[in-house]
Amino acid sequence: MSSIALRTEVPGPRSRELAARRAAVVPRGLVSATPIFVQAARGATITDVDDNVFLDFAGGIGTLNVGSTQPEVVDAIKNQVERFLHTAATVVMYEGYVRVAEALVRLAPGQFQKSALLLNSGAEAIENAVKIARHATGRSAIIVFSHAFHGRTLLTMSMSAKYSTYKAGFGPFAPEVYRLPFPDEYRDVSSRQAIEAFHEALYEEVGADKTAAVVVELVQGEGGFLVAPPDFIAEIREVCSREGILLVVDEVQSGFWRTGRFLASEHYGLEPDLVCLGKSLAAGLPLSAVVGRSEVMDSAQPGGLGGTFAGNPVSCAAALVALDLMERPEFTLRAQAVGEIVRREFDRWHQEIADVGCARGLGAMAAVELVSDRGTKEPATNKADRVLRWSYEHGLITLKAGTYGNIIRFLAPFAVTNAELGEGLAVLEAAIRDA
Ligand SMILES: Cc1ncc(COP(=O)(O)O)c(C=O)c1O
Numbered sequence: 001m002s003s004i005a006l007r008t009e010v011p012g013p014r015s016r017e018l019a020a021r022r023a024a025v026v027p028r029g030l031v032s033a034t035p036i037f038v039q040a041a042r043g044a045t046i047t048d049v050d051d052n053v054f055l056d057f058a059g060g061i062g063t064l065n066v067g068s069t070q071p072e073v074v075d076a077i078k079n080q081v082e083r084f085l086h087t088a089a090t091v092v093m094y095e096g097y098v099r100v101a102e103a104l105v106r107l108a109p110g111q112f113q114k115s116a117l118l119l120n121s122g123a124e125a126i127e128n129a130v131k132i133a134r135h136a137t138g139r140s141a142i143i144v145f146s147h148a149f150h151g152r153t154l155l156t157m158s159m160s161a162k163y164s165t166y167k168a169g170f171g172p173f174a175p176e177v178y179r180l181p182f183p184d185e186y187r188d189v190s191s192r193q194a195i196e197a198f199h200e201a202l203y204e205e206v207g208a209d210k211t212a213a214v215v216v217e218l219v220q221g222e223g224g225f226l227v228a229p230p231d232f233i234a235e236i237r238e239v240c241s242r243e244g245i246l247l248v249v250d251e252v253q254s255g256f257w258r259t260g261r262f263l264a265s266e267h268y269g270l271e272p273d274l275v276c277l278g279k280s281l282a283a284g285l286p287l288s289a290v291v292g293r294s295e296v297m298d299s300a301q302p303g304g305l306g307g308t309f310a311g312n313p314v315s316c317a318a319a320l321v322a323l324d325l326m327e328r329p330e331f332t333l334r335a336q337a338v339g340e341i342v343r344r345e346f347d348r349w350h351q352e353i354a355d356v357g358c359a360r361g362l363g364a365m366a367a368v369e370l371v372s373d374r375g376t377k378e379p380a381t382n383k384a385d386r387v388l389r390w391s392y393e394h395g396l397i398t399l400k401a402g403t404y405g406n407i408i409r410f411l412a413p414f415a416v417t418n419a420e421l422g423e424g425l426a427v428l429e430a431a432i433r434d435a
Pocket of ligand 1: 120123
């Protein structure tokens, strides 16, 4: 039996009516990848206000690894809501905060003493990691990479790429942010070239002794699921350790078993000084974290860190259940199995469909890059738009990524069944072939 069930055209009349009201009161800068409005969501499905059922390969942009509206998470939230909603961790503390911090400190790689700071969003986690790194080192420069995405606040926007979408008109940007090439074998930026550029910039332009942190995504999220080569990361780790620069790994999108392990860092045997987490941590509620070396985390003065809602009790209650579910061996196995199934299909499309220039990723953080010509590798941005549209018109919600907007990425909840996976992949394949 199929999960997708379309009862009206997409968008249906009720979604269209809400879209018109939305256009009157919501700024156009807030774009939605689909024109539908949700009524309910379960596991890996979304039912819209016209009773159409969609398969969800976007997972709220990777926030729903345990599945949408996961029943045990919902129970924990209800239970917490009846006890207390908010005191502010900066006023009256609660055990849930400490328990989430204990879990993250236990799970994060590194044979050293660690601490965890809880916040609301991924951007806030990155902001705080930079604040902490600057305080701990007494240095100001931050090194980031091409195609990076770290958030939409002033500092994290300054640290992000994709100017036309995320930055145009929003300057001036935060100073002391330096962008270096990220390896992209498909587009002829080798690991060796990126390492050379890193050395040259660090010693000839920025100054190693002025650099507080290197902030890197091991698998770039919005950048298009480019996977950092191990030798590139090993070199950065080496240089950072030698020069007293802190290595901050942004695992906001790659964390929580998306790549088949708790963190992508584990595939690299990497021990970041600070790691930033968010998205799937609280199964769909806002919660993020900076986890790292206690001596670094403790450098900030009392009162220097926090936020009114940061680490709120309801999100902590959801996170504790989500972490418990995700830590189970069967969850890891499911994440790995989903990754293998998706990758096998993506690789087959690469063999069979000329427009699929490249299939890549790590575990279930998988993507295909669409090109209009395999020789020139011209990004097929319009085609990617058509694929998204064709997909939702046929019951599949999926997302694009990449500086040129030509990459289709997979971020489905791991609650997806094999039947749903097959159904959704068939729609996506047909969309790519049809578009
Ligand atoms: C790698 C990465 N870092 C940071 C962020 C920002 O997170 P948020 O949107 O929760 O602020 C994102 C969001 O997509 C992300 O993918």
